Amino acid sequence: MSSRTSHTVLVFLDPDYVNGRLADPEKPQLMATDLGATRGDGVFESMLAVAGHTRKIQAHLDRLARSAQALDLEIPGQDDWRRAVQTGVAAFRSDNPAPSPELDEAVVKLIVTRGVEGAAAPTCWVQVSPVAAAGRRQRETGIDVILLDRGYDSDAAERAPWLLLGAKTLSYAVNMAALRHAHKQGADDVIFTSSDGRVLEGPTSTVLLANVEKNDGGATVKRLVTPQLDSGILPGTSQGALFAAAKAAGWELGYGPLKPQDLVDADAVWLISSIRLLAPVNHIDGREIGTPALRKQLTAELNELFAGIE
Amino acid sequence: MSSRTSHTVLVFLDPDYVNGRLADPEKPQLMATDLGATRGDGVFESMLAVAGHTRKIQAHLDRLARSAQALDLEIPGQDDWRRAVQTGVAAFRSDNPAPSPELDEAVVKLIVTRGVEGAAAPTCWVQVSPVAAAGRRQRETGIDVILLDRGYDSDAAERAPWLLLGAKTLSYAVNMAALRHAHKQGADDVIFTSSDGRVLEGPTSTVLLANVEKNDGGATVKRLVTPQLDSGILPGTSQGALFAAAKAAGWELGYGPLKPQDLVDADAVWLISSIRLLAPVNHIDGREIGTPALRKQLTAELNELFAGIE
Known part of the structure; x- marks a missing residue:
């Protein structure tokens, strides 16, 4: 034992x-x-x-x-x-x-x-x-991620409720196989994409990205974005809570559709879940996301917002 | 208990x-x-x-x-x-x-x-x-079936092995949900189709169809057809054994791709599995398959072949 x-x-x-x-x-x-x-x-x-x-x-x-x-x-x-x-x-x-x-x-x-x-x-x-110690560590060190095709198109959930795409079922063999596949390639985690090329979710997490821009008036605008729910992903309780806290703190919020290029172009990407919390994504398919300094700063800011959640 | x-x-x-x-x-x-x-x-x-x-x-x-x-x-x-x-x-x-x-x-x-x-x-x-008594009964009475979208296209298995489409895993929640969906509609079972319109398999069975035709010489030709394996279905052990026996008995054999119309146009359709054996399909989405007499005759013939399998 x-x-x-x-x-x-x-x-x-x-x-x-x-x-x-x-x-x-x-x-x-x-x-x-x-x-x-x-x-x-x-x-x-x-x-x-x-x-x-x-x-x-x-x-x-x-x-x-x-x-x-x-x-x-x-x-x-x-x-x-x-x-x-x-x-x-x-x-x-x-x-x-x-x-x-x-x-x-x-x-x-x-x-x-x-x-x-x-x-x-x-x-x-x-x-x-x-x-698990690994999850706790990844909150700090960040993770490397690969994109894997989930096989479903982003309309499947709506037209075929028997696929249970919005339910958190015990039938997680595919999620576990995808994680093993990532580990064999030296990666830590997976972001699933739909067969029509949309960003979906991680096997046990929700995808978030942040973009920091100057608006026309020269002020800094921070935007937090997650894939839209009707693509057949699980509604993330952590994403939901963090979005509410970020909005109250002045962030703009956005909901997909997202393409893989949107992740690569982002200033930071996270996989967020209830146990590991915010895991900053260092690389996706080998390409670095943003810069270490900006990832660290944005992660610290969101971690502080998230820590205030009941 | x-x-x-x-x-x-x-x-x-x-x-x-x-x-x-x-x-x-x-x-x-x-x-x-x-x-x-x-x-x-x-x-x-x-x-x-x-x-x-x-x-x-x-x-x-x-x-x-x-x-x-x-x-x-x-x-x-x-x-x-x-x-x-x-x-x-x-x-x-x-x-x-x-x-x-x-x-x-x-x-x-x-x-x-x-x-x-x-x-x-x-x-x-x-x-x-x-x-179960129900399965035993359905060998005799036949079953009514509905077609349900499995969400995957027929190339998913080959390009995404982490979907485990050819493996018989314990993650059967979708298969069970599809059966419940069928039962609520008054049907007994399901035939899954791919998102690109191919016939796949049942949640716990393999699809077979038979066509009986006269050839140019006027002789009767019986053909037994099943969906092609590379569409991401489970290779059926009963289908495999029955095909070998049918070939030895003079049947012609065929392998998909099959469309729903091929099922509706067939002289008989079965769901075959190891426990329920050959379950003749009476109706698919409410449309009768072949005629009761021909279904009965072909089922009896295949049952006899199948009974000889070790």
């Missing part, structure tokens, strides 16, 4: 336990016939808990509900999830005292599977585990 | 057990952190055991190995799988004596997950369970 597993806390949502049922993470807890395991048939969310506070939990619970609806899964109410999260985060912090305040972080996953065939209700649990 | 689960036999591949390790199917056997459950990260096969003999096992083991390779999974050798299958099928038949020889059937699934994060080896098991 890896040391990571031994730190994990599991809390199953169970009508008999109002605050959730703590389960031994060292022991098997899932039926081998669970459709989550045999069909990838379920949905999930990943959140970051900082000093015991689970960030953006409302946005994640709302997205979980939308994902579940796309898969015709009836899941427990948000209060049940909140209590189970609280149970899990408290147990994790008690089991794993943080060595320093800035390391008092944990990954909180909400997982729903359809359960075993014919089950009356889905299998639902909360998993709380340590933040 | 459903009665289906209570009939199931589980055999885990385990270096400490040369013939596999029987595990209690009534108890949880999987870690909640297994990447099969949390990422749909793994591969599988489904086979039919008839009177204790697992049909086409070599073709399934070969395809499992190819799927595993596409996902960079190192799996146990074929002899290990064969012994575990034998253990599982024997235990299933002993636990569930068939009420009649024609009901002496079982579904044998081979399942591989990447295991928990950082695991040295994948989690591998064999699941033996009863054949």
Whole structure:
């Protein structure tokens, strides 16, 4: 058993336990016939808990509900999830005292599977585990990214809802294969493009770019841009929260369509997600994005805005 | 627990057990952190055991190995799988004596997950369970099918191997969503089409069509056709075996590209798979395929050929 597993806390949502049922993470807890395991048939969310506070939990619970609806899964109410999260985060912090305040972080996953065939209700649990050191490092060092074709055109989501393109399902084999493909090429991560050449998203993140320009009056205008949602990408809870904070701080906001050239021409590009947060992109397919100094400055500015998010 | 689960036999591949390790199917056997459950990260096969003999096992083991390779999974050798299958099928038949020889059937699934994060080896098991009555019935009654867009164009598989289009992965959420979509419309099953209008496959089956014509000499020519493999579909083990048998019996064989109109114009269409076998298609999007008499005759003929397959 890896040391990571031994730190994990599991809390199953169970009508008999109002605050959730703590389960031994060292022991098997899932039926081998669970459709989550045999069909990838379920949905999930990943959140970051900082000093015991689970960030953006409302946005994640709302997205979980939308994902579940796309898969015709009836899941427990948000209060049940909140209590189970609280149970899990408290147990994790008690089991794993943080060595320093800035390391008092944990990954909180909400997982729903359809359960075993014919089950009356889905299998639902909360998993709380340590933040991987690699992700934490990449917030600082930045990442190298390759572009990979996601195979779908940017109209597929609208015309074919059974493709579940806006849902965060457990069927992530393609996302994982794309990441392995990138790692084999010496890259850290992937930005997917549509078959008609639009920028979509990362396998586990949302794409952001920034452009800094002088307007006609000579004032500096900073613009933050992300691909438009109707291209079949997952609505990013971190992107949403950061956009709101950036707008309040005077940034202009924009929504794609974006082409790969827009990324290459940007002053900075990030992959943003709930656990790794803002990962500045140093290179895309070997081409440097912006300059190290500007990347660093803009990243610091957005990190400060993002740190203020609940 | 459903009665289906209570009939199931589980055999885990385990270096400490040369013939596999029987595990209690009534108890949880999987870690909640297994990447099969949390990422749909793994591969599988489904086979039919008839009177204790697992049909086409070599073709399934070969395809499992190819799927595993596409996902960079190192799996146990074929002899290990064969012994575990034998253990599982024997235990299933002993636990569930068939009420009649024609009901002496079982579904044998081979399942591989990447295991928990950082695991040295994948989690591998064999699941033996009863054949669903619905599938058995549809062999006789036939099925109504709708066409659904799979979102990918027919070149995606070749240009983007990270899409895993030729691998049988555990990430089947889209396949399951497409089936639910069909059921809501009163249909039984789905035939996927590519975004460029080619016939692909069913969510859990291969598409076949037959045309019966007179040649110039006045002799009857029967032709069996399936979509070409390079369009990103799963190579069907049942289709492959039936094609070999049909060729030996004097049928002509053909390989796509096929358009939806080719299905509608055919004398018969089937979805073929290892468990349900040949399911004759009565209607596609509400349009009847061929005539009941010809469908019945051709289905009987192919069923006889298929019954002879090891």
